[in-house]
Amino acid sequence: MLMKRIFCLLIVSLLSSACTSPGYVKNITAEDRRWLLSGEALPTAELTDFTVPEESVLYLTREMQHFAEAAVSGYKGRDKVKALIESLLFPSGLDLQYDAKASFTAEETFRYGRANCLSFTHIFVAMARHVGMDVQYNEVDVPPIWDIRQRNTLVLNKHVNAMVIRSGSIRHVVDLNVEEFELHYEQRNISDQLAVAQHYNNKAMGHLVSGEYVNALQYMVKALGLAPEVSYLWNNLGSLYRRSGNLKAAELSYLIALTEDSGDLVAISNVARLYEETGNDELATYYRKKAHYFRMRNPYFLYNLAQQAFANRDYARAEEIAKKAIHRYDKEHRFYFLLGAVYQQMGNSRFAHINFSKALELSDSHEQQAKYRNKMDRISQVSS
Numbered sequence: 001m002l003m004k005r006i007f008c009l010l011i012v013s014l015l016s017s018a019c020t021s022p023g024y025v026k027n028i029t030a031e032d033r034r035w036l037l038s039g040e041a042l043p044t045a046e047l048t049d050f051t052v053p054e055e056s057v058l059y060l061t062r063e064m065q066h067f068a069e070a071a072v073s074g075y076k077g078r079d080k081v082k083a084l085i086e087s088l089l090f091p092s093g094l095d096l097q098y099d100a101k102a103s104f105t106a107e108e109t110f111r112y113g114r115a116n117c118l119s120f121t122h123i124f125v126a127m128a129r130h131v132g133m134d135v136q137y138n139e140v141d142v143p144p145i146w147d148i149r150q151r152n153t154l155v156l157n158k159h160v161n162a163m164v165i166r167s168g169s170i171r172h173v174v175d176l177n178v179e180e181f182e183l184h185y186e187q188r189n190i191s192d193q194l195a196v197a198q199h200y201n202n203k204a205m206g207h208l209v210s211g212e213y214v215n216a217l218q219y220m221v222k223a224l225g226l227a228p229e230v231s232y233l234w235n236n237l238g239s240l241y242r243r244s245g246n247l248k249a250a251e252l253s254y255l256i257a258l259t260e261d262s263g264d265l266v267a268i269s270n271v272a273r274l275y276e277e278t279g280n281d282e283l284a285t286y287y288r289k290k291a292h293y294f295r296m297r298n299p300y301f302l303y304n305l306a307q308q309a310f311a312n313r314d315y316a317r318a319e320e321i322a323k324k325a326i327h328r329y330d331k332e333h334r335f336y337f338l339l340g341a342v343y344q345q346m347g348n349s350r351f352a353h354i355n356f357s358k359a360l361e362l363s364d365s366h367e368q369q370a371k372y373r374n375k376m377d378r379i380s381q382v383s384s
Contacts, residue, residue, distance in 0.1 A: 028256055033228075036256075037221045041241060041249035042213055050214065052222050053203075057105045057196045058126040064110050067094070068127035081164050081172050084128060088120070096120065098176070103202040117176045118202060121162050121195070124174055128164065137195040138163040138173065141186040143300040143332075158232065160195060183364050184331045197226035201233055204240070213244045231261035238270060250274060265294045299328035303335055310342060318342045333362035337372060344375075 035041060039050040060068070071087035072080045087093035099114040106123040109115045115123065121137065128135040140159040161175035173183075204219035220237050227233060238253030251274055257267035272287030295301045302325035309318035322339040329335070340355030353376060360372040 028252075028259055032252055033256065036237065036241075036249055036253055037224060039214070039217060039221075041246050042217055042244055043246060044213060044244065051218060052225070053200070053218055054222075055105050055199070056107070057122055057199050058192070059105065059107050060126050060130055061107060061110070064107065064123075064127065065130055067110075068131050071127075072131045077166060078172065080131070081128075081133070081174065084124065084131070084133075085174060088124065088127075101206060103199065103206055105199075115176075116202075118160050118195075118199060120176050121160055121174075122199065124162050125195075128162070134165040135174075136163050136165065136189040137161075137192065138187055139190045139194075143185070158198065160190070160198060163189060184362070193226050194230070197223040197230065197233065200226070201236060205236065208236075208240050208243065211243075213240060216240050229260055231257040231264040231267060233257075234260060235264065235267040235270060238267070242270075242274065247274065247278060263294065265291065265298070268294065297328065299325040299332065299335070302328065303332070303338065306338055306342075310338065310345075313345075315342050315346050319346070331362060333359040333368070333372075336362065337375075340375070 067087070068084065071093065072083050075083045088096050094110065094113060096109070096113055096115045098116065100116050102109070102112070102114040102116050102119050104112065104115065104119040104122075106119075106126040109119045109123045125135050125137065138161050140161060142159045161173055164172040164174060166172065200219045200223035204216045204223060207213075207216035207219065217237075217240060220233070220240060224230075224233050224237065234253050234257035238250045238257065241247075241249035241253055251271065254267050254271040254274065257264055258271070261267070268287055268291045272284055272291055275281075275284035275287060302321050306318045306321035306325060309315075309321060319339065319342045322335060322342060325332075325335045326339065336355045337359035340352045340359060343349075343352035343355060356372050356376045360369055360376070363369050363372065
């Protein structure tokens, strides 16, 4: 595992609370999709300036090729991987600086010396392949975050790193995000095409945050042209239209997201909120129930509920919900650590020690392991 302590995210998300509805199934047509991607649905769109961008995300200049070759000269195997990473991150090399807004191509990352997690992955993948490594983009299912105080708002981060494949079964994950990535998270190799679509999606979301709707749409069109079957891209398109004021286009985008993935909780949540705010009570109720159904089966949502109960000193409820979260997913060390803390507050040192030990066993972070050991030591001192 080769990582640098930097926080990053690949944007995806917004809003909260929906699927298809009782007695209501909208027939999505090719014309609907064309309209959404044409720019005609944007109230402020200047259609004469509406063009789809083209960026060579993995292009290496001759200077970049020489840089990669020099970085790994004389190294083999794992040392070769490490040498390339250090050449990109260390002051003696390129000394890349983290910048959440740096949604750059590999060439731009090299030129400007800044990167977020996806743009770092672009430059690493491009250079690693140039020097003969077998490397793929790797998408990681980082657990969603719920803000329970804000009407159960869901924030979903899509995270991408690189996986170097050596000698059949040997894998090296190259990731900037030590705070988010853990080995037990579900992950999969993805195509270059999908990774590039996510690059355009990031660019679109950057423009969306700045209120630049035409620019945002141009990049979303490019992303969806590369990956039209990816639900979260349609969901982000819906959020773009929602912010621009076209609720019809927002609704249609969310529903297309759900035709691509009927269990997309962010899209379910977004369309429920949309119907609620536009006074369509029947559909809002249906989608809220649908969102609740999916949330209550998500161990990380249960974990958030247990944390809230713990903060409110309702330890019996925190214990009950934390156990449900573990029943749903028994590989997350944070669930056991929380349950251990609950038992500690309830005066049950033996059960607290058992759960802290399990958290320690499951954690692959030295910092977290030290935290858990310290907690266990304190319990032992109190018990002795």
